[in-house]
Amino acid sequence: MNVSLLAYTQDADILIEKCGRVCYDSKDKTTPKSAEKFIHMLIERGHDSVLEHASITFLVTGISRALSHQLVRHRVGCSYSQRSQRYVKEDKVSYIVPESIKNNSGASELYYKTMGTIRQAYNDLMNIYKVKPEDARFVLPNACETELSMTMNFRALRHFLRLRLDPHAQWEIRNMAMEMLRLAYSVAPYSFEDMYTQYLKGLDIAVGRV
Numbered sequence: 104m105n106v107s108l109l110a111y112t113q114d115a116d117i118l119i120e121k122c123g124r125v126c127y128d129s130k131d132k133t134t135p136k137s138a139e140k141f142i143h144m145l146i147e148r149g150h151d152s153v154l155e156h157a158s159i160t161f162l163v164t165g166i167s168r169a170l171s172h173q174l175v176r177h178r179v180g181c182s183y184s185q186r187s188q189r190y191v192k193e194d195k196v197s198y199i200v201p202e203s204i205k206n207n208s209g210a211s212e213l214y215y216k217t218m219g220t221i222r223q224a225y226n227d228l229m230n231i232y233k234v235k236p237e238d239a240r241f242v243l244p245n246a247c248e249t250e251l252s253m254t255m256n257f258r259a260l261r262h263f264l265r266l267r268l269d270p271h272a273q274w275e276i277r278n279m280a281m282e283m284l285r286l287a288y289s290v291a292p293y294s295f296e297d298m299y300t301q302y303l304k305g306l307d308i309a310v311g312r313v
C-alpha cells in the first residue's frame with residue numbers, strides 16, 4: 104500500500120482560522136500564533152463546519168477492493184476516482200495477501216492456488232470466449248488490487264479517521280487511515296494534532312520518527 108498527497112489547501116490551518124473568526128467577529132485577534140488555540144477551540148466545541156473550508160487529495164495504490172468497498176461508504180464531503188474494471192483489463196490480476204494468510208502455510212497454499220484459478224478464468228473468459236472485461240470481472244475477488252484518488256474536506260476526513268482508526272476497524276483500512284493521518288498532520292498540524300497525538304505519536308516515538 105502506498106498513500107501520497109496529490110494536493111491540499113495551502114496554509115489550511117490559517118484559512119480555517121480566518122473563516123472561523125468571521126463567526127465571532129474576531130479577525131482583530133489574529134496573531135502569527137493564534138491559529139493553534141483557535142482551531143483547538145473549534146474542535147473542542149464541535150464547531151466542525153469551519154473545517155470544511157480546507158481539503159486534501161490523496162492517491163492510494165496497492166489496496167484491495169475489500170478496502171475500497173468500505174471506503175466508498177463514506178459519502179459526505181468525500182470524492183473518489185477509482186481504476187475501472189470496465190475500461191482497464193486486470194489481466195495480471197494482482198491481489199493483496201493478508202498477513203494472517205501469508206504467515207499460514209496451508210492457508211497461503213490454498214490462497215495462491217485459488218488466485219491462480221481466478222486469473223486463468225478471467226483471462227480465458229476474455230481471450231477464449233470473447234467476454235468483455237466488464238463481464239469477465241465478475242469472477243474477480245475482493246483481494247483484487249486497485250488504486251484510487253480521493254478528496255476529502257477536513258471535517259469529512261476527521262470523521263473518517265475517527266471511525267477507521269478505531270481498533271475495531273479492519274486492519275487494511277486502518278493502516279491506510281494511519282498513513283492519511285500522518286500526511287494530513289504534516290500539512291495542517293493544528294487541525295489533526297489531537298488525532299495524531301491519540302493514534303500515531305506513540306508509534307512514531309517508538310520507532311524514532313519524532
Ligand SMILES: Cc1cc2nc3c(=O)[nH]c(=O)nc-3n(C[C@H](O)[C@H](O)[C@H](O)COP(=O)(O)OP(=O)(O)OC[C@H]3O[C@@H](n4cnc5c(N)ncnc54)[C@H](O)[C@@H]3O)c2cc1C
Nearest residue numbers: 173175176177178179180181259262266267269271272273
Ligand atoms: C468498524 C466498522 C464496521 C462496519 N461494519 C459494517 C457492516 O457490517 N455493514 C455495513 O453495511 N456497513 C458497515 N460499516 C460502515 C458504516 O455503517 C458506515 O456506512 C461507514 O462507516 C460510513 O460512515 P458514515 O455514514 O458516518 O459516513 P458518511 O457517509 O460520510 O456520512 C457522514 C455523516 O453524515 C450524516 N449522514 C450521512 N448520510 C445520512 C443520511 N442518509 N441520513 C442521516 N444522516 C446522514 C451522518 O451523521 C454520518 O455520520 C462499518 C463501519 C465501521 C467503522
